[in-house]
Amino acid sequence: MRADRLVSLLLLLQNRGRMTAAELASELQVSVRTVYRDIEALTAAGVPVYGEAGHDGGYALVDGYRTRLTGLTADEAEALFLAGLPGPAAELGLGSVLTAAELKLEAALPAQLRRQARRIRERFHLDAPGWYREADEAPHLPTVAAAVWQRRAILVRYRRWHAPQIVERRLEPYGIVLKAGRWYLVAHAGGDAPRTYRINHILHLQPLDEEFTPSPDFDLAAYWRAHTEHLQERLWQGCAQIRISPAGVERLRELGAPAVIDAVEAGEEEHPGGWRRALIPIESPTHTEGELLRLGADVEVLNPPELRQRMATTAQGLARLYS
Structure with a gap:
């Protein structure tokens, strides 16, 4: 394992130039002390690594040195x-x-x-979109990608969910994310922090001859993790108490959101019959009604009364329609 790590350290310095011991430790997932020992081992083996102290210091290879240890396993x-x-x-x-x-x-x-x-x-084959959903049609995606590569600003006309629905924005595109078949642009629009835009909601796009420099501390993967965690926190607006049959639990495992599945799994099982009582998170009565109706007679809403009444009204309407 140490030989592999030494090769990785050498290739990091070759490909990225000067790096601090802390940066190398983070990349290699080892301690800073281990990096110091590995640097000493490379030096003892004749690899021309040198270190510089100070704010802009770090370890680097002597100019012009390149290793041929690039064979793939x-x-x-x-x-x-x-x-x-x-x-x-x-x-x-x-x-x-x-x-x-x-x-x-x-x-x-x-x-x-x-x-x-x-x-x-x-x-092996990767099919990114989720089940029962087509991937986004995003005709402006190649142009957006080019702007990301070139670090050039774009002017877009964009459709959003709330009023006013059609807006114009000058965006500095930081990066692109593909999530379950949907393409998202992370861009700075002049506010305090970058924001997320659905690329297929861009109605018109004009590339601008304006270069920009992203914030030096911006990390696309870290931003996206924080963004999705924030969405999850905002998603659930309340709770509902339900009874669900064993067959309903099985169907829920295929159709439900992970948070709802976890809540049902943690519920209390009734005897006899195997039905479960559970307190599940909900987005809104309208959304939850549609989700629970997919389970048919294998789920019963106990609370809140508003949601129970909506389910009853819909069930009565279905009964009249099919009688």
């Missing part, structure tokens, strides 16, 4: 081919680029690794 080659996303790459306008890169990578691999890489395509 079988697992690394398979992982690269597994990570290829032909559908999303094509939507970003990079389909032909990805194909060419994979062909070059495959041609450079030894015969045994080529055979293993081909098996990846034969045995």
Whole structure:
């Protein structure tokens, strides 16, 4: 394991230039003390690593030094081919680029690794959109992607959920996220912090000849984690008490939100019959009515009265319709 880590440390310095011990420790998931020992080992082995103290200091390789220790292992080659996303790459306008890169990578691999890489395509396929939902049609996606790559601002006309529904915004596009078949743009619009925009809600887009520099402390993955956690916190507006049959529990595991499934699993089982009583989180009475109606007669709402009455009214209407 240490030999692999030393190679990884060397390649990090080769590819990224000067890095601090703390940055190297974070990348390699080891302690700073371990990084110090690894640097000493590389130096003892003749690798020209030098360190500089101070605010802008860190470790770096002597200018011009490059290692040829870039051979791929079988697992690394398979992982690269597994990570290829032909559908999303094509939507970003990079389909032909990805194909060419994979062909070059495959041609450079030894015969045994080529055979293993081909098996990846034969045995694994990624379909990003969720069930019963088509992926977004986002005609402006390639232009947005180009603006992200080039760090250039864009002027958009955008459709949002609340009034006024159609707005114009000058955006500085920081990054793009693909979530369950939907494309999102994380961009700065002049406020205190970046915001999230559905790319298929962009009605018109004009690239601007204006370069921008993102905030140096912006991290796309960290932003998205915080954004989704915030959405989850805002999502649930109340609770409902329900009874649900064993068959309803099974169907809920296929159809329900994770938070609702967890609440039902933690509920109290009735005897006999195996029905469960549970307190579940809800977004709104309207949304919850639609979700619970998917379970038919395998669920009963006990509280709140408003939601129970909505379910009863809908059930009576269905009974009249089908009588």
